[in-house]
Amino acid sequence: MCTTDYEIQAVPLAMPLWKRKVEQFLEANQLRLDALDYYAIVTRRESDEILAGGGLQGDIVKCIAVSEQLRDEHISNRLISHLMSEASQRGHQSVKVFTKPQNRQIFESLGFRVVGEAPLAILMENGRGIEKYVELLKGLNVELLKNCQLSTVNSQLSFGVIVMNANPFTRGHQYLIEQAAQQVEHLFVIPVKEDKSLFRYAERKAMMEKFITQQPSAITQKITICDGSDYAISAATFPTYFLKKLDDAADTQMLLDLDIFRRHIAPALGATIRFVGSEPDDALTRRYNELMREMLPDVREIERLQENGEVVSASKVRKALENGDFQRAAALVPPTTIPYLLAHLATDALQQELDTTPKPGLIDQNDNGAHSDMDYRLMRRSIAALHPYFVKLAVFAFQKNLPSVENLQKIGLEAEKAMLDATKGVNTHKGALFALGLALVSAANLYQNGILTPENLQETIEKLAAQFPDTTDTHGSRVVSQHNVKGALAMAREGYQPLFTDWLPYYRGERNEERKLKTLLRIMATLDDTNVYHRRGAEAVAQMKADSIALLNDFEPKKLEQLNQDYNAQGISPGGCADMLALTIFVNFIIHF
Numbered sequence: 001m002c003t004t005d006y007e008i009q010a011v012p013l014a015m016p017l018w019k020r021k022v023e024q025f026l027e028a029n030q031l032r033l034d035a036l037d038y039y040a041i042v043t044r045r046e047s048d049e050i051l052a053g054g055g056l057q058g059d060i061v062k063c064i065a066v067s068e069q070l071r072d073e074h075i076s077n078r079l080i081s082h083l084m085s086e087a088s089q090r091g092h093q094s095v096k097v098f099t100k101p102q103n104r105q106i107f108e109s110l111g112f113r114v115v116g117e118a119p120l121a122i123l124m125e126n127g128r129g130i131e132k133y134v135e136l137l138k139g140l141n142v143e144l145l146k147n148c149q150l151s152t153v154n155s156q157l158s159f160g161v162i163v164m165n166a167n168p169f170t171r172g173h174q175y176l177i178e179q180a181a182q183q184v185e186h187l188f189v190i191p192v193k194e195d196k197s198l199f200r201y202a203e204r205k206a207m208m209e210k211f212i213t214q215q216p217s218a219i220t221q222k223i224t225i226c227d228g229s230d231y232a233i234s235a236a237t238f239p240t241y242f243l244k245k246l247d248d249a250a251d252t253q254m255l256l257d258l259d260i261f262r263r264h265i266a267p268a269l270g271a272t273i274r275f276v277g278s279e280p281d282d283a284l285t286r287r288y289n290e291l292m293r294e295m296l297p298d299v300r301e302i303e304r305l306q307e308n309g310e311v312v313s314a315s316k317v318r319k320a321l322e323n324g325d326f327q328r329a330a331a332l333v334p335p336t337t338i339p340y341l342l343a344h345l346a347t348d349a350l351q352q353e354l355d356t357t358p359k360p361g362l363i364d365q366n367d368n369g370a371h372s373d374m375d376y377r378l379m380r381r382s383i384a385a386l387h388p389y390f391v392k393l394a395v396f397a398f399q400k401n402l403p404s405v406e407n408l409q410k411i412g413l414e415a416e417k418a419m420l421d422a423t424k425g426v427n428t429h430k431g432a433l434f435a436l437g438l439a440l441v442s443a444a445n446l447y448q449n450g451i452l453t454p455e456n457l458q459e460t461i462e463k464l465a466a467q468f469p470d471t472t473d474t475h476g477s478r479v480v481s482q483h484n485v486k487g488a489l490a491m492a493r494e495g496y497q498p499l500f501t502d503w504l505p506y507y508r509g510e511r512n513e514e515r516k517l518k519t520l521l522r523i524m525a526t527l528d529d530t531n532v533y534h535r536r537g538a539e540a541v542a543q544m545k546a547d548s549i550a551l552l553n554d555f556e557p558k559k560l561e562q563l564n565q566d567y568n569a570q571g572i573s574p575g576g577c578a579d580m581l582a583l584t585i586f587v588n589f590i591i592h593f
Contacts, residue, residue, distance in 0.1 A: 006051065006075065008082050010040050013055075022063075025050040029065040036062060040082055042075055054079050059092035059230075064099070080110055084126060094127020096230075098256075115231065116263060118255035120248055123233070130264055133229045137268035140224055144186060160184035160273035160300075161266065163232060165314070167197040168340055169207035170333050172277070172312035175305035177212075180275040181222050183300065188269050193228030198318055201228060203340050203391060210336040210395075231264070233257040254288045258295045272297060277304045280311060321345065326590045330447075339394035339444050342590065346394075346440045347387045349586035350432060353578055354379050356516040358560060360524075360547075361567030362578050369564075370535075370573040373426050382429050385422035389415030393437055397444040402460065405467040412437055431488055431531075432579040436586055438464050438492055443590050454591050458495035465492035475534045483538055485528035488576070496583065498526060503584045504591075517560065519584060523577045524548040531575040540572050 039055035054064040112124040181187045191205045279285040305312045320329035357364035442460035446452040471477045480487040507519040525548035
């Protein structure tokens, strides 16, 4: 039958019916459905029976299957060409595929070349992705030899490599780099590029660079932080849908990663030594180190840094952050990582405020509150858009002198624009950006100077806020003028005094699951929320305060839910109170009493 008798169409895997049909089709072809953001099927005209299918996740082709009856009709070529075209339209210059070794010829006929091999899987690519990365690494090698004015040829030098995730960069990573650098003439450090970690690739790479640049020149000259690539194959990026036994996945992923390293990365850098840290806890990492010693000529394992009998690890830092123990996390990292921890906690405070449910009149995990133009997903996008600017503020403020307000305003305006771009013009977090930004900048500066205390934090917020000009022609400024109440700027100029004298002590005094909800009610009972004034007037503010006091005195989840329904119907949305809850959560993270 002619291939023109068939048509290719995209199907929405988000719809349960289509997802199940695709799963059944793949199961019939001994495959499993993997994570995908696009899937296309081949059908006969006037029929919805799936005869072939394949998908994309980013620039990776996945889940290719063809019914046995069509395997001689070159449908797979047409389907793969369609997926390559789709990937190109999405901006990907090269396309990759993980597949069984027996499928090699099919993909070679379409211009794919092998990047790495393992007994049960190969990685192939159509395009110059790996070649471009190799050229980049070779350029580092050539520049290094040129700058060092070394007369010996590359193969006679002892160059080493560390590949690390550093999620985040700890004193353990610092120790590994310092020990490795002593054993080679030059050390290349490659951060894992994938953004499956708590800290984004750009942040992790910047942490490494910040640390290196602040070391003595004798050390910095021996170390190069390279760009990461898409060719570090991790458990998170390696698809397993085509493996018969999932037990084979870990070894196959590791073998592929190591084959790519020895084929392409090590030769491009002229590196003959691979350094790793010892792994006392994680079995998969120990297995990776074992395979590395089998496949690479010179692997040197360095005992990991220990303190008080415990390994200093990124997982311990993440656990401390999860528990809200900033002091513990800070003790495990070099000073250059601190701004990134603070920025993470500021972002997490916003997320925790959003997740607090049910919040009267406010967006949460259950409903949109009193809003018709916002929802939970929009707020999530807003928080994600603000995060890089929290990082920028914290890094900028991590210095001896308090930064100028002019520069802070510039970053703040960039953050606001990013927020509005992400929300298509909806003001989701402008107030929270101002409050958290002031606290974040103050905390980063005070920590750098070794004087982060509650009193100093409040005083520094006051100093910064005093330099901001009065606002005019805004909803908040009109409320302040009309009702003679304190707005956001006046609260900041007083260093958020109620936070330190009332809200934070109350928050810390509550040890149950409702403490965020109860603290929000405490804030609602005391704050002149200009957002409520603007939307519903002075009577609504008085009602909000009375309702909150009554509910705190007789707290019941059912009564809170009823208040939420009432405020949603009346259009009462205490957005300023939500901002102060986020600020309270953040300050609780970073201040040790």
